[in-house]
Amino acid sequence: xxxxxxxxRTGVSARMLRHYDSVxxxxxxxxxxxxxxxxxxxxxxxxxxxxxxxxxxxxLREVKRALDDxxxxxxxxxxxxxxxxxxxxxRENELLARLRQxxxxxxxxxxxxxxxxxxxxxxxxxxxxxxxxxxxxxxxQPSVPAAVxxxxxLAEAEPNVAGALRWALxxxxxxxxxxxxxxxDSADVHVRRRAVLAIAEFADAESTTLLESAVSDSDTVVRxxxxxxxxxRGHLGAVPALIEVVVDGSRDVEAAETLGxxxxxxxxxxxxxxxxETALIDSADEAVRSRLTQALTEIPGPSAHQxxxxxxQDQNQAVALTARSILEMRHRT
Amino acid sequence: xxxxxxxxRTGVSARMLRHYDSVxxxxxxxxxxxxxxxxxxxxxxxxxxxxxxxxxxxxLREVKRALDDxxxxxxxxxxxxxxxxxxxxxRENELLARLRQxxxxxxxxxxxxxxxxxxxxxxxxxxxxxxxxxxxxxxxQPSVPAAVxxxxxLAEAEPNVAGALRWALxxxxxxxxxxxxxxxDSADVHVRRRAVLAIAEFADAESTTLLESAVSDSDTVVRxxxxxxxxxRGHLGAVPALIEVVVDGSRDVEAAETLGxxxxxxxxxxxxxxxxETALIDSADEAVRSRLTQALTEIPGPSAHQxxxxxxQDQNQAVALTARSILEMRHRT
DNA sequence: TTGCTCCTCACGTCACGTGAGGTGGC
DNA sequence: TTGCTCCTCACGTCACGTGAGGTGGC
Numbered sequence: 001x002x003x004x005x006x007x008x009r010t011g012v013s014a015r016m017l018r019h020y021d022s023v024x025x026x027x028x029x030x031x032x033x034x035x036x037x038x039x040x041x042x043x044x045x046x047x048x049x050x051x052x053x054x055x056x057x058x059x060l061r062e063v064k065r066a067l068d069d070x071x072x073x074x075x076x077x078x079x080x081x082x083x084x085x086x087x088x089x090x091r092e093n094e095l096l097a098r099l100r101q102x103x104x105x106x107x108x109x110x111x112x113x114x115x116x117x118x119x120x121x122x123x124x125x126x127x128x129x130x131x132x133x134x135x136x137x138x139x140x141q142p143s144v145p146a147a148v149x150x151x152x153x154l155a156e157a158e159p160n161v162a163g164a165l166r167w168a169l170x171x172x173x174x175x176x177x178x179x180x181x182x183x184x185d186s187a188d189v190h191v192r193r194r195a196v197l198a199i200a201e202f203a204d205a206e207s208t209t210l211l212e213s214a215v216s217d218s219d220t221v222v223r224x225x226x227x228x229x230x231x232x233r234g235h236l237g238a239v240p241a242l243i244e245v246v247v248d249g250s251r252d253v254e255a256a257e258t259l260g261x262x263x264x265x266x267x268x269x270x271x272x273x274x275x276x277e278t279a280l281i282d283s284a285d286e287a288v289r290s291r292l293t294q295a296l297t298e299i300p301g302p303s304a305h306q307x308x309x310x311x312x313q314d315q316n317q318a319v320a321l322t323a324r325s326i327l328e329m330r331h332r333t
Numbered sequence: 334x335x336x337x338x339x340x341x342r343t344g345v346s347a348r349m350l351r352h353y354d355s356v357x358x359x360x361x362x363x364x365x366x367x368x369x370x371x372x373x374x375x376x377x378x379x380x381x382x383x384x385x386x387x388x389x390x391x392x393l394r395e396v397k398r399a400l401d402d403x404x405x406x407x408x409x410x411x412x413x414x415x416x417x418x419x420x421x422x423x424r425e426n427e428l429l430a431r432l433r434q435x436x437x438x439x440x441x442x443x444x445x446x447x448x449x450x451x452x453x454x455x456x457x458x459x460x461x462x463x464x465x466x467x468x469x470x471x472x473x474q475p476s477v478p479a480a481v482x483x484x485x486x487l488a489e490a491e492p493n494v495a496g497a498l499r500w501a502l503x504x505x506x507x508x509x510x511x512x513x514x515x516x517x518d519s520a521d522v523h524v525r526r527r528a529v530l531a532i533a534e535f536a537d538a539e540s541t542t543l544l545e546s547a548v549s550d551s552d553t554v555v556r557x558x559x560x561x562x563x564x565x566r567g568h569l570g571a572v573p574a575l576i577e578v579v580v581d582g583s584r585d586v587e588a589a590e591t592l593g594x595x596x597x598x599x600x601x602x603x604x605x606x607x608x609x610e611t612a613l614i615d616s617a618d619e620a621v622r623s624r625l626t627q628a629l630t631e632i633p634g635p636s637a638h639q640x641x642x643x644x645x646q647d648q649n650q651a652v653a654l655t656a657r658s659i660l661e662m663r664h665r666t
Numbered sequence: 667t668t669g670c671t672c673c674t675c676a677c678g679t680c681a682c683g684t685g686a687g688g689t690g691g692c
Numbered sequence: 693t694t695g696c697t698c699c700t701c702a703c704g705t706c707a708c709g710t711g712a713g714g715t716g717g718c
Contacts, residue, residue, distance in 0.1 A: 004671065014672085015709065034716040036672055052450040053443070056435065057428055059708075066443040082436055085429045089422060095390055096418045101390065103415055107407045108401040110386070117385040219347045337697060348683065365692040369698055371696085393681075 001044070003028075004035045008048050015106075017047075023063045034077040057081050061208050104315060105145045112143060121143065123152040131161045146176030153198050154183040154191050156269060162194065170201050177202055181210050189219045200229040208233060215241045224255075231258035238262070241270060243279050246295045247288050260298030273303040280311075286318055293322045295330075305330065334377070336370045338359075343380050350380075358397045359383060390414050393626075397501040438478045445476060452477065456485040470499040479509030485532050487524050495527065504536050510535060514543050522552045529555050533562040541566060546594045548574045553581060557588075564591035571595070572605060577613050580621050581630045591625075593631030601636040610640055619651055626655045638663070 007014045007329040020026040026046050030038035053063045058077070065072045093311065101120065107113045122134035135152075139142045146169060153176075169176045175219070176198075183195030191294070196214045199207050214226035215238060227241030239262065245255035259276075263269035273296065280292050293311055296304045308330075310322035340347045353359045354370070359379050361369035386396045391414070398405045427549035429563075434453065435665035440446045455467035464485075471477045478578065479502060486498040486509075498532070502509045516528030518600030529547045532540050547559035548571055561584065572595065592609075596602035613625050626644055629637045641663075 002672075008486060013708080018674090019708065031717085032672095034672075034714075035674095046533050048451075049447055049455060051455070052447055055450065056432060056446070066446075072443070074435075074443050074446050078432060078440070078446070079434050082429065082432045085425055085432060089425045092418055092422045092425065096415065096422065098641070099411060101414045103411050107411070113389075113399075113407050113411070114385055115380055116386065119383075119439075121385070187698080272403065335698075346682080349681080351700090352682065365698095367698075368700095650689085664688075 001039050002032075003039070006039050006044065006047070008046070009061070010051070011035070012047060012051065020050070020060070023060060023064075025060055036175055042121070057085065067333075081228075089135055101148055104147060105143065115141070116144070116148070120148060120152075124155075128158045128161055131156070131158070132164055135161065135164040135168050137172060139164075147179040150176035150179035150183075150198070153195050154180070154186070156194065161196075166198050166201050169198065173205065174202060174204050177204075177210070184210060184214055184217075189222070192217060192219060192222050192271045193225065196225040196229075208235065211235075212237055220244070223250070224251065228254060229256060231255070231262055231301060235260065235266070235329075236262060239275060242296075243275055243292075245281060246276075246291050247283065249287065249291060252291050252295070256295035256298045259295060260300065263299045263301070263304075265301070266301050269299050269301040270303040273307050277307055286316055289314075289316060289319045290322050293319050293326070296323075297326050334367075334372050336372070339372050339377065339380070343377070343384070345380060345384065353393070354557060355385065356393060356397075361399055389417065404478065407597050419525070425522040434481055434484075437480060438476060442481065448474070448482070449477070453481060453485075457480070457488075461491045461494055465497055466490070467496065468497040468501050472504060477505075477506045480512040483509035483512035483516075483531070487513070487519070487527050489527065490523070496528075498530050502531065505535050507535060507539065510537075510543070517543060517547055517550075522555070525550060525552060525555050526558065528594055529558040529562075533558060542569065544568075545570055549651055553577075557581070557584060561587055563567045564588070569595060570599070573607060575630075576608055576625075579609075579624050580612060580616065582620065582624060585628070587625050589628035589629060592628060596632045596634070596637075599634050599636070602632050606636040606640050607633055609620070613644075619649055622647075622652045622654055626652050626659070629656075630659050 001009075003014045003017055006012075007017060007241065017026075017037075021028070026043065028037040029040040029043055032038055039285075047069060049163045050063050053066055055058075058081070061079065066074070066077075073119050088129075098120065102116055105112065105116055107116065119134055119138055123129055123138075125134070131152075135149070135151070137148060147168050149165055149172070153162060153169065156162040158163055159307055165196070180195050180198050182201075185190050185257070186192055186195070192214075196211065196217075199214070211226045211230045211233075211332050212235065214222055214229055217223050217226065223241045224245050227238045227245055230238035231242050239259065242255045242259050242262075246252045246259075259272055263272045271283050276292050276295055280289055283289055283292070295309075296308055305327070308323045311321050312327065313322065334342075336350055337346045340350060348404070350359075350370075354361070361370040362373040362376055365371055382400060383396050386399055387393075389411075391399065391410070395410065399407070399410075431450070433455065435446055435449055438445065438449055440449065440497075449473065452467055452471055453462055456471075458464050458467070468482070470486075471482065482498055482502050486495060486502065489495040489498055511530050513528050516524050517532075519525055519528070525547075529544070529550075529648075532547070533544050541563070544559045544563045544566075545568065547555055549561065550556050550562055556574045557578050560571045560578055563571035564575050572592065573594050575588045575595075577583045579592075587637075592605055598604045609625055609628055609632075613622055616622055616625070629641055638660070641656045641660050645653050645660065647653045647656065
C-alpha cells in the first residue's frame with residue numbers, strides 16, 4: 001500500500017509516516033519504480049505497535065528502543081512514566097487552583113490579576129513577616145476575595161499571622177465561610193483546628209451549622225473549640241463535648257462556665273447535672289472527678305445542689321471536700 | 334543593573350532575559366557604552382509582572398498583550414486557560430490510568446505491554462462484536478490482569494458482552510473483586526448495578542461483605558440484586574430488602590423462595606412472618622398485599638400458618654381468597 | 667492531456683539551554 | 693595583564709503542520 005492509503009487506514013498523517021521513516025523508526029519495505037513508499041502487511045502491523053506505545057506517552061526514541069532493542073525492559077520506563085505523569089498532574093492541579101482563584105475575582109484588568117497573584121505569592125512566602133505584611137495590605141484593598149485569605153488561613157501555622165488573617169477575614173463579612181468550611185473536611189488535623197477557630201469568629205447561622213458538625217470531629221481539640229463556641233451561643237448540642245472538655249482538663253473552667261450559662265431553666269439544669277454525674281460515675285481519676293465536681297459550682301438551681309450533697313459522701317476525700325466547700329459557698333450567697 | 338545581577342535577583346536566566354528582549358517582551362531601558370544591557374528599577378518590576386503572568390500559564394505572546402494592550406481584558410483568556418488546564422488534567426489522568434494498568438501486570442517484555450494495550454483498546458471499542466472477541470481472547474491468556482476485565486465490565490452496557498466478561502472474570506479467581514468493589518462506590522447507578530451483578534458471581538467471604546454493603550444502596554435494583562444473592566447465601570441481613578423485592582413485584586417469586594429458605598428454624602420463620610405481616614399492614618395496594626400473602630406460602634412452620642389464617646379474614650377479598658387457597662394446598666400436602 | 671498522488675527540501679512552532687568566538691571593564 | 697562579565701549568532705530540542713516546487717501513474 002502507498003502512503004496515502006496507509007494514512008487513511010491508520011489515522012496517522014502522511015507527514016508523520018515520512019517522519020517515522022526519516023528518524024529510522026519505521027521505513028516501508030519497498031519503493032515503487034517512481035520512488036513511492038510501498039508499505040507491506042508487516043509495516044502496517046508495526047505502525048499499530050508504534051501508536052500503541054505512543055498512547056502510553058513514550059517518545060519516538062523510546063518507541064524505537066522498545067521495538068528494536070531486546071535488552072530494553074519495560075518495567076523501569078513504565079514506572080518513570082507513571083511518576084512523571086503524576087508530577088505533571090500535581091503541577092496542573094496547582095495551576096488550576098491558581099487560575100480558579102483569579103477567575104473567581106472576576107478581574108477587570110490585568111492589573112487586578114497581578115495584584116492578586118502577588119498577594120497569593122506573598123501569603124505563601126516563607127517569611128512570616130512578609131505574610132503578615134501581605135495580610136495587612138490585603139485588608140485595605142476592597143477587591144481581595146475572602147476565599148484567598150481563607151485558604152491562607154487554613155495553611156497558616158504562625159499564630160500572629162493567623163490572628164491577622166482572622167481579623168482581616170472578619171472585616172470582609174461572611175464571604176470566606178465556604179472556603180473555611182472545606183477546611184473542616186481536611187485530612188490534616190491542624191487544618192481542621194484552624195478552620196474551627198476561624199469559623200468561631202463568625203456570628204451568623206451558617207457558622208453555627210458548621211460548628212455543630214465540628215463538635216463531632218475525631219480530634220479532641222477541634223471538638224473543644226467547637227463546643228466552647230457553640231455553648232456560648234446557647235446550643236445544647238455542645239453539652240457532651242463541654243463535659244469532655246471538663247474531663248480533659250484544658251480550658252475546663254471556661255467549659256464549666258458555659259455549661260452554667262446553658263443551664264438557664266430548671267429542666268436544662270437537671271439534664272446537665274445528670275450528664276455531669278454520669279461522667280463522675282464513669283471516671284476513677286481523682287483530678288477528673290474534682291473538676292467535674294467543680295463544674296457543678298456553675299450550675300444554678302436545686303439539681304446541682306442535690307448532686308453536691310450526694311458528693312459530700314463520695315468515697316474520694318478530695319471530691320467530698322470540694323463538694324462540701326462549694327455547698328458552703330452557695331449557702332453564704 | 335546588568336543582566337547577570339538581574340538574573341540572580343529574579344531567578345530568570347540571562348538567556349531568557351535576552352530572549353525577552355529579542356521578542357520585544359521587555360527591553361532594558363539603557364545600554365552601557367560597551368553595549369551592556371542596563372536594567373532600571375521599572376524594568377525589574379516588569380520582570381516580576383512577566384513572571385507572575387507566566388505562573389498562570391500565559392505564553393510570552395499573551396503576557397506581552399496583557400501588559401501592553403489596554404483593550405485586552407483578562408476574563409476570556411483566564412476562562413480559556415482554566416478550560417485547557419482541565420482538559421489537560423483529564424487527559425493526563427486517562428494516561429495515568431492506562432500506565433497503571435500496564436504497570437500492575439509487571440510486563441517482562443514490550444510484547445506483553447503491546448498485548449495488554451491492544452486488549453484494553455479492543456475492550457473499549459465501539460463495536461460490541463470486537464469487544465466480545467477481545468474478552469474471549471483474553472480469557473485464554475494467562476497474563477491478563479483481572480482488574481482490566483473488571484474495569485471493562487463496570488463500563489459494559491451490552492448484556493452479551495457483560496455476560497462474557499463475568500464468565501471470564503469468574504475463571505480467574507477472586508483477583509478482580511477489588512476493582513469491582515470500587516464500582517459499588519460509583520456515582521453512576523448503572524455502574525453500581527453492574528458491580529453487584531458481577532460480585533454476586535463470586536463465592537468467597539469478601540464478596541459477601543461487599544454484598545452486605547450493597548444491600549443498603551440507594552438504588553432499588555442494586556438492593557434487589559444484592560438481597561437475592563445474599564439471601565441465597567443464608568444471610569439474614571437480606572430479609573428487609575427481600576421483602577422490599579416482594580413489595581416492588583419484580584422477581585418477587587424468587588425473593589419469596591429465598592425468604593422461605595432463610596426461615597429454616599421456627600424462630601427465624603416467626604421473625605420473617607412478622608416482617609411480612611408488618612409490610613401487609615403498611616401497604617394498601619391490593620397487588621402488593623396479594624404478593625406478600627403469596628410469599629407466606631414459602632415459609633414453613635406454624636407462624637406462617639397462623640398468619641395465613643388471620644389473612645383469610647382480611648378486608649380485601651383477593652387477599653382473603655389467596656390466603657384460603659394457600660391454606661388448602663398446605664393441608665393437602 | 668488532466669487531475670490526483672506522491673516525492674524531497676525546508677521553514678515555523680515554543681521556550682528555552684548550550685556552546686562558539688569575541689569584547690569591555692575592574 | 694588576568695579573570696570575569698557581557699555581547700551576538702546559531703544550533704538543538706520534539707513532534708509535527710504547511711507550504712514550495714517538481715514528478716509519476718492512471
